[in-house]
Amino acid sequence: MNHSEELLKRLPNDIGGQPGAPIQRSEHQYLPWEKRCHALADILDMRKTVSTEEKRRGVESLGAEMIGKLTYYERWIAAFANILFQKGILTPGELAVKMDEVAARHSRGTAA
Amino acid sequence: MIAGIVKDDGDEPLFHEGDKVAISERFPVGHYRVPHYIRGKSALVEEVITPPAIDNEAEGFGRNVGLKRHYYRVSIPLTELWPGYTGSPHDGLRIEVYEMAGKDLTMHPHDHTPIVATDEAPGYYEIMETAVRELLVAKQIISAGEIRRHLEVLDSRTPQLGAKLVAKAWVDPDFKKRLLADDRAACEEMGISFYENTELTVLENTEKVHNLIVCTLCSCYPREVLGLPPDWYKLTPYRSRAVKEPRAVLAEFGTVIPDNVEIRVSDSTAMIRYLVLPRRPEGTDNMTEQQLAELVTRDAMIGVVPVEFQKGRVQ
Numbered sequence: 001m002n003h004s005e006e007l008l009k010r011l012p013n014d015i016g017g018q019p020g021a022p023i024q025r026s027e028h029q030y031l032p033w034e035k036r037c038h039a040l041a042d043i044l045d046m047r048k049t050v051s052t053e054e055k056r057r058g059v060e061s062l063g064a065e066m067i068g069k070l071t072y073y074e075r076w077i078a079a080f081a082n083i084l085f086q087k088g089i090l091t092p093g094e095l096a097v098k099m100d101e102v103a104a105r106h107s108r109g110t111a112a
Numbered sequence: 113m114i115a116g117i118v119k120d121d122g123d124e125p126l127f128h129e130g131d132k133v134a135i136s137e138r139f140p141v142g143h144y145r146v147p148h149y150i151r152g153k154s155a156l157v158e159e160v161i162t163p164p165a166i167d168n169e170a171e172g173f174g175r176n177v178g179l180k181r182h183y184y185r186v187s188i189p190l191t192e193l194w195p196g197y198t199g200s201p202h203d204g205l206r207i208e209v210y211e212m213a214g215k216d217l218t219m220h221p222h223d224h225t226p227i228v229a230t231d232e233a234p235g236y237y238e239i240m241e242t243a244v245r246e247l248l249v250a251k252q253i254i255s256a257g258e259i260r261r262h263l264e265v266l267d268s269r270t271p272q273l274g275a276k277l278v279a280k281a282w283v284d285p286d287f288k289k290r291l292l293a294d295d296r297a298a299c300e301e302m303g304i305s306f307y308e309n310t311e312l313t314v315l316e317n318t319e320k321v322h323n324l325i326v327c328t329l330c331s332c333y334p335r336e337v338l339g340l341p342p343d344w345y346k347l348t349p350y351r352s353r354a355v356k357e358p359r360a361v362l363a364e365f366g367t368v369i370p371d372n373v374e375i376r377v378s379d380s381t382a383m384i385r386y387l388v389l390p391r392r393p394e395g396t397d398n399m400t401e402q403q404l405a406e407l408v409t410r411d412a413m414i415g416v417v418p419v420e421f422q423k424g425r426v427q
Contacts, residue, residue, distance in 0.1 A: 016328030016379065020352035023364045026343040033238040038340065039262040040245055042307065043254050052308075056330055072331070072346055074237040080244055085143075085173050090247055092144065092169060096136070098243035106233045 012064035013056075034073040041076060050083050058083045122164055125182040126211050131157040133186065135209060143172030146209055153193055155186035158206070167210060181211045265307055266340065273304055274337040274387055275408035277314075278419075279401045282392045291389070292316060299337065306336050308385075315378060316389045317415070322369045324362070324377045324415035325386040326354035332380035334387045338410055345414065355379055365416040388413050393421035 030038075044050040050058075058079030059067065067075060084090040127133055137152045145168050164180035190203040197203070234242070248254045277299065281288035291298040295312040306312070312334055315323035327333065328351050333341040344350050354361050358375045362368070369375055378386045390412040396404060411417045 013329055015348060015352040016326075017356040018352040020349040023344055023349050023353075023361060024347075025365070026347065028343055030340060031238075033234070033241050035263055035266060035340075036245065036259065037241050039259050039266060040241070040248075040254070042262055042266075043258055044248075045309075046307075047254065049248075049253055059330075070237075072343075073241075077237055077241045077244060081240060084244065084248075088173065089251070089253065090244070094247065095240070095243055098247050099239050102239045102242045102246070103233070 011060050012067045013060050037073045037077055040080070044080070049089070050080060050087075054083055055079055122181045125160045125162075125164075125184075127157050127160070127182075127184055129157055129159060133157060133184075135186075135188075144169055145172075147207075149193060150188060150205070150207060150209075153188050155188045155209070157184050158187050159185040161185060161208060169210070183208045183210050262307075266335075269335055269337070269339040271338050271408075271410035271413065272405070273339075274334070274410070274413045275405040277302065277304075277337060277387070278389055278408045278413065279405035281314075281389055282404055283401045288389075295387070304336060308335060310336075310383050310385050312336070312387060313378075313384050314387050314389050315376070315415075317391045319373070321374050321376050322415065323386070323388045324354060324358050324375060325380065325388060326351060326377060327380045328352070328355055329381055332385060334385040334413075336385075337387055338413060342410070362416060365411070367417050388415040390415075390419045393419050396421050 041050075041052070041055060045052045045055070055076065059075045061082070062070070062075060062078060066078070070078065081090070081095060085092055085095075133155050135146065135150050135153050135155055161183040164182050166180055185206060185208050188205045188207070189201065190199060190205060191197045191201050193205060245254070245259065249256050249259075277291060280302070281291050287298065290301070291314050295314045296306060299306070299312060310332075315325070317323055325333075326345075331341060331346040333345065335341075350361065355377050358377050359369065362375070380386055390408065392404070393407065396407070399407075407419050407421055409417065409419070412419045
């Protein structure tokens with residue numbers, strides 16, 4: 001089997017049995033925004049606005065590089081944004097403006 | 113010109129030839145047709161392209177809503193795009209950029225005021241989380257109250273719950289039977305509700321079988337009784353190796369299982385969540401249910417370590 005076929009047959013999250021590094025028993029205290037992201041995921045699933053399975057598909061479709069480089073909840077929120085765009089619940093522009101607004105709460109303008 | 117004609121939103125261009133604009137950096141995720149290398153750069157509007165046309169970014173999500181806005185042909189000096197550009201300062205790029213609806217402009221009027229972040233500025237993804245949540249609340253798809261309440265639910269789920277189940281199963285054979293037969297009912301008997309639409313299966317470790325749980329595809333975990341999983345459970349090394357070389361993985365946790373004991377790895381991929389019922393350690397016959405529960409660790413209920421008891425530690 002050539003390498004490109006393998007890419008179709010085994011998606012980036014499908015890693016059972018693949019070679020892996022030694023286990024680092026890493027842990028971190030969940031950050032408040034990570035917990036909020038988890039709560040958001042559960043509520044969206046309960047309401048079936050975005051089900052858990054859709055979220056998994058959304059994370060998978062971020063592709064191998066993003067899956068490799070983003071942290072767990074970074075992948076979730078990026079996947080949610082994309083799925084909500086796909087469903088027409090949010091638009092990219094709307095999110096962009098809101099993100100600017102949220103960022104501005106924590107910053108101040110100074111004249112150049 | 114006939115008086116009294118009201119123009120539709122989008123009929124009139126927001127920008128005009130000769131306007132100095134800045135290309136928006138507002139493209140968090142999604143599908144876009146404004147390439148990364150021009151975002152945040154100053155540009156000059158050279159031409160308003162008429163008539164208005166569809167939003168090609170919305171089209172990418174299957175929404176052929178017919179919303180029409182103007183495109184602009186803009187010029188950007190290569191020295192603006194590429195700091196240290198060594199060609200002529202007259203060299204430039206031409207590109208067409210869409211004017212997004214309302215305030216969400218792909219381009220916005222040029223503004224030299226820099227935004228200076230404060231020390232506690234949240235990161236990009238935290239901003240995205242807050243923005244998504246607030247937009248969904250504003251659209252009444254979710255409520256802020258239910259997020260707050262669910263955070264309390266999540267905080268209330270810790271490995272102490274699982275430890276109570278294990279200790280009760282050790283001291284109460286009837287409860288153990290119920291726990292192994294209908295795990296969810298036995299948990300509900302203890303007051304543990306199931307907020308995820310999942311089933312729980314308790315896997316009993318015996319003299320002959322040692323259970324280990326993993327989710328190779330994602331991070332399925334018995335959150336109702338153990339809380340949120342540790343990082344290592346969700347990271348690649350554990351997920352990839354646990355199903356192929358469980359003994360080597362266990363050894364990295366300091367756990368050695370004799371060859372005559374079967375290691376049974378359970379990979380959670382559907383609606384079933386697994387909890388390992390570890391073996392009760394020797395020398396604990398006189399301990400109370402509560403004392404026993406204190407011995408039971410999260411990792412023992414994942415199956416990567418046994419429950420340890422050192423004689424003399426608990427009287």
